Amino acid sequence: TMRKGVGTGAIAKKKLAEVTLQLLLLLCICMSKQLETFKSHLEEFASKHKQEIRKNPQFRVQFQEMCATIGVDPLASGKGFWSEMLGVGDFYYELGVQIIEVCLALKHRNGGLITLDELHQRVLKGRGKYAQEVSQDDLVRAIKKLKVMGNGFGMIPVGGSYLVQSVPAELNMDHTVVLQLAEDHLLKEGLAWLDSQAAGEAQYWLPALFSELSSRDVTPEEANQMTP
């Protein structure tokens, strides 16, 4: 999500482009010179942009994508060169803790399933006005880390977004899928459809899950007809 004052203007974009270019140059150096030289350039780069990385979520995404192209995962281990240099690991570790807190607090209400949207909103609220901006991309990365550490976390793709699962559980994959969470939210986002003719109370269906269950293959075009 875009927020005012977080560097979405032309100047910020230019800065981002410059930094990306610098990282690309580093990549070239890496390819042609020795490891020591590479490391020192990297250290310089890291210290220069440490602040930017912590402050700007857009920058973080770009940065991580760049790292991926050179085969580096800044979050690979808590004590790695990158995470120490940049403090990126800390950032995601802290975020992970926050995510766990939110999920635990709501588990009794939503059975351990929460939409990425709601999680994002609550995390932002918990961080307060003056904390660093956190994007949904950040949440997804943090959850992936949590998953690796075996905390029972998982993400279920639904429509164009995700459900975050904080308790290992198997969704009932029967023809009737009843989710007791944020139903209004799902309806609002166009992720769920209302069925008012079900026996008992109203039911909510996820077309994305339904199309996987029906025996007929649904073409991508057909699937797009139903989901946002």
Next chain:
Amino acid sequence: MSFEWPWQYNFPPFFTLQPNVDTRQKQLVAWCSLALSYCRHHKLYTLDVMEAQESPVFNNKKIERKLSMEAIQVVFEELRKKGNLEWLDKNKSRCLVMWRRPEEWGKLIYQWVSKNGMVNSVFTLYELSNGDDTEGEEFHGLEEWMLLRSLQALQTDGKAEIITMDDGKGVKFF
């Protein structure tokens, strides 16, 4: 050939008018498409709203879901806005369904006429819609009101002239 239902037809919420505006839009597009395909397949040119509610297209007995009268009216209104439906009465109890527009019918009819070298011949409306010669053509069985509109479209194009004969109407093709 039996009618092929789209997968939405077996999706229970499809029969509930969706509260979310964007979702409802997608739903209505699918319903309009289904209604027109169904009418086309069964060569239905008019619909009675009461009967429609019990017809398989709006009532899927297998999954025990049916469109409410209110929802059917919403679908029909969408069809009307798109030019595929015309109400026959003020109470909106019966309507004409145009799964093919008059111009398109006209074109088909004219193609048949010219292909068979019958330009400049005169036909009664009955001969066109129910004659032995037209059996097997798509416009065979076309209801008179639609046939007339189609011929009127051709007339506007200068390809036909509707004439009044002793016992009804006829048409001459140019």
